Amino acid sequence: MPRHFRALAVQPKWHAHDFTSAAAFKAWMRSQLEMARPHLTTNQPNLVVLTELNGLPLVLRGGRWATPLGTFQRVAAALFVGRLARTLPLMWREGVSPIRALQLADADANTRLYLHTCRDLAREYGVYLCCGSAPTPRYSLVGGQPRRAPGTLTNQTVILDPQGQLIGVADKVYLTPDEEAGGVDLTPGDLSELRVFPTPVGDLGVAISLDAFRPEVIGRLEEQGCTVLLQPDANGAPWTAKEGLPPDPANLRDQPVAWLESSWTASTRGRSIRYAVNPMVVGNLLDLTFDGQSAITGRAEDAPEPRSYALTSPRPGFLALTPWVTTGTPEHLRRAGRERAAGSGHPLENEYRTDVIWADLTLPATALTPPARTAHEEALSAILGGQASRNPSRVAPGLLAGLGILAYLSWRGLRKR
Structure with a gap:
């Protein structure tokens, strides 16, 4: 039987305060499903796709006191020192950088919060949910309990069914400079581990942000019969700026x-990929700018009406596209991007467009079988099956000044490399 379903991409706007508590994070995530709710269909399955790194700012949880420092680097350094009783032992024991130690210090609690929030939303709204992505450790079950692999932290996407059960996991393989050692210091994924997950809403393959630009990633997914490509995205620059990838x-x-x-x-132009869903987050997160246009794309015959991104000529293939904040000449568009960027001081600073786009899609019945679960997926299933932790980690008080100086010097040393 053919598969008929609706795909939705949510383009939210984030703020630092959305991540300083579990309640704030849950409310922000729920607001995205509420944005999608009016567009959900009742006579066919719904696939809702959220944005890249929507769990990264959870490093701010419990750290509202640090956000007035203004820049992500200053805030992270302050939180590292404030949580020194947990971050410094991680550096010594697992041989990781200060920024990775900061993220790993609360990784177990934040992973549970992230997964349980997404699980509950998938169940409540009755949707297939691509949760976006978050810096997440790799786990395995030891004695029936999830145990974190030392030192590892990937940019990771989780896909859930309408019962909140795990469909599959994908790690980002190709990291941007901001995700590497000089930035948030994540672990690259393994290309050979990317798999395709057959579902009633397509044979899903994930290419997080930069991965979708890489022919080897697209080729591997197509070799396995991917029909719907999911590209969660967080573009960390003004949309109309120049960049070199x-x-x-x-x-x-x-x-x-x-x-x-x-x-x-x-x-x-692909072989097996018929559709792609690319949601993008917008908003200035402290001193960091995020902007873009979310899109759902397909074959030219599926979307013959010409249209395209800002600063590009119209073309077929866009089934749904979020308009950018304004139209006009290239000079006007580039100026509008600069005006909205973090630190511009312009009245339009941080004025971005939020949106939900959707398209009704059709695919033939799948001939694929689900891939075997990895040890990591078994562990995440165990986490999803548990209850949220009632004892979130707290910032360690009363730290010694000498240890604070040592941590600060370690941080500065990393930033200079």
Whole structure:
């Protein structure tokens, strides 16, 4: 039987205060499903796709006191020192950097909060949910209990069914410079571990942000029969700025021009991939700017009406596209992007467009079988089956000044490398 379903991409706006408590995070995540609610259909399954790194700012949980420091780097350094009783032993024991130690210090509690929040939303709204992505450890079951692999922290997507049960997990393979050692210091995923998950809402393959630009990622997913590509995204720059993407950072292009090489190309020119869903988060998170246009793309015959991203010429293939905040000449668009960026001081600073886009899609019945679960997926299933922790970690008080100085010097040393 053919599969008929609705795909929805949510484009939310985030603020630092959305992540300073568990209640605030749950409310922010719920607001995204509430945005989608009016567009959910009752006569076919719904696939809701959320944005990349929507769990990264959970490092701020319990740290509202630090957010007035203004920049992500200053706030992270202050939180590292404030949580020194937990971060410093992690550096010594697991051989990780201060920024990775800061994230790992609360990783178990934040992973449970993230997964349980998404599980509850998938159940309540009755949707297939691509949770976005979050920096997440790799786990295995030891004596029936999830145990974190030392030192590892990947940019990780989790897909859930309408009962809140795990469908599958994917790690981001190709990291941007901001995700590498000089930034938030994540662990690259393994290309050979990317798999395709057959569901009533498509044979789902995940290519997180930069992965969707990589032919080897798209090729691996197509070899396994991917029909719906999921590309959660968090573009950390003004949308109309110039950028150079790895592996050729000197090749500066308008970002929307570069974005045509990801989901749009995969769905319009691919072999098995028929559709792609690319949600993008917007908003200034402390001193960091995030902007973009969410899109659902397909074959030219599926979407013959010409349209496209800002600063690009109209073309077929866009089934749904969030308009950017304004229209006009390239000079006007670039100025509008700068005005909204963090620290601009302009009256329009942080004025971005939120949106939900959707498209009704059809695919033939799948001939694929679900892949075997990994040890990590078995462990996440155990976490999803448990109850939320009632004892969240607290910031350690009364730390010694000498240890604080040592931590600060360690942090500065990392930033200079």
